[in-house]
Amino acid sequence: MQKAHAALLPPRDVGDSVETLMLHPVIKAFLCGAVSGTCSTLLFQPLDLLKTRLQTVQPSADGSRRVGMLALLLNVVRTESLWGLWKGMAPSIVRCVPGVGIYFGTLYSSKQYLLRGHPPTALESVVLGMGSRSVAGVCMSPITVIKTRYESGRYGYRSIYAALRTIYHREGHRGLFSGLTATLLRDAPFSGIYLMFYNQTKSIVSQDQLDVTLIPIVNFGCGILAGILASLVTQPADVIKTHMQLSPGKFRWIGQAVMFIFKDYGPRGFFQGGVPRALRRTLMAAMAWTVYEEMMAKMGLKS
Template identity: 60%
Template sequence: MELSLAHPAIKAFMCGSLSGTCSTLLFQPLDLVKTRLQILQTTLQPGSARVGMVTVFLTVVQTEKLTGLWKGVSPSFVRTIPGVGIYFSTYYSLKQRYVPEHGPGAMEAVLLGAGARTVAGFCMLPVTVIKTRYESGRYNYMSVAGALRTVCQTEGPRALFSGLPATLLRDAPFSGLYVMFYSQAKRALPQEMITSTYTSLANFSCGILAGALASLFTQPADVVKTHIQVSPHLYKRTTQAVQYIYKEHGFQGFFRGTVPRSLRRTMISAMAWTVYEQLMARMGLKS
């Protein structure tokens, strides 16, 4: 089937890509700080003094200058621009095909979000691996293309899909829970608020609530994913990373980096959905 730029799915892709670009640029520092906090677990001894988000933030600024907070923004863009576009176009297509006109129920929303994120997450995983390594500070890749080539040559193409189970266990539930909380929160609002000049504010507020709840539920999978992608040679299976984190750092180790990740995922998701819905409305499409 031939697709033109006027096709609704293409419009959804374009709206999603633009919304993801804006939010990624703004909140990349939080993602970097989150990654640095999580990989500190591999160097700190049990019982060591706890390192917080502010300490990591200041250390990066002191050692890598202010621009160091945006390290990894190139692979983030390479991942986000097509990745968010794939997510929203898949979400839109699934919603138009399988969801009734009155909108998704709670379970339908979970399946919609999880399905769209699974497709986008699998397609963009190689770039996600490179992005995580950029942010870790342990790799000195010169470019995204060069990093992809280096990994293929030295570790094999399989390394580009390291952490796939943990990534999908993080992203699919996050997106499913996010869409459920977001759609149910919007449904609970008075109709006049949704259709008034406060529509963007209402959407953003619902996005903040949905993002905070979804982030909390999926934080452990994010920690496991980071460990595997930064040090794939140490973990042959996802369960090995889980066992290591629990043995060395206890249950709280699975929530390392919760604050910066929650802030970033909450804000980036809320902004992305708000911009996406506004752009789709301007194009005359129901998001």
């Protein structure tokens, strides 16, 4: 009798079991950000390596420091093979995958808590972007230091763990967070300015009236424009950060690095490596946001 009664009951909705397995929206945002960070990091790591090398190029015999990006690219391929362009890939992945996830997770939760559904103003976008990036920057600072040193070619760490242990033993906890202030002065304004321009340019185009297939293209285009503007504003801080992370004993505070760069390189020194960095940051951010928004849409969440 019980079996017959059970047979008459409607089958349990599959959605009920799926609902119990649903992740918290912030976790979903973290996972979407981590996936987008992985894709963009794998593609654009060579540009990051070239940027680091250009910022720390050594003077030639005639005292000249000017080296073109193409010449440096060919030199790396000739002396370190094609895979040499992906040197520092491991710390980049370890840094960017959770780092981008932390950024998007923090950004999503902040928007839900502070905005409560209404679109952000330009100022709110700046504050949200800067706050979210600062959280991610502090969390991933030790890996950022290792990544920069790998890319410079000056350090021969056997692994990320060995690098962490060596830096801690030789330089203490300060070494793991060297250049943190400069990093935040670079990343927080970049993310704030980027998010402001990205949201503002997206608001100009009404996506409700666009074909679904065109939305990713529009998002990518908005990301490109926002990335170029944000990269130009924050390039000097990136150069200062690189020098401080490579020579923490030499540069104990930002002013020392600023004076060194100005004395040895001149005003141009604050924009060394600007082209590969602008290309990488612009393309990486545009791709990360495009992938992130597409994945969030698939999960039924508003980014």
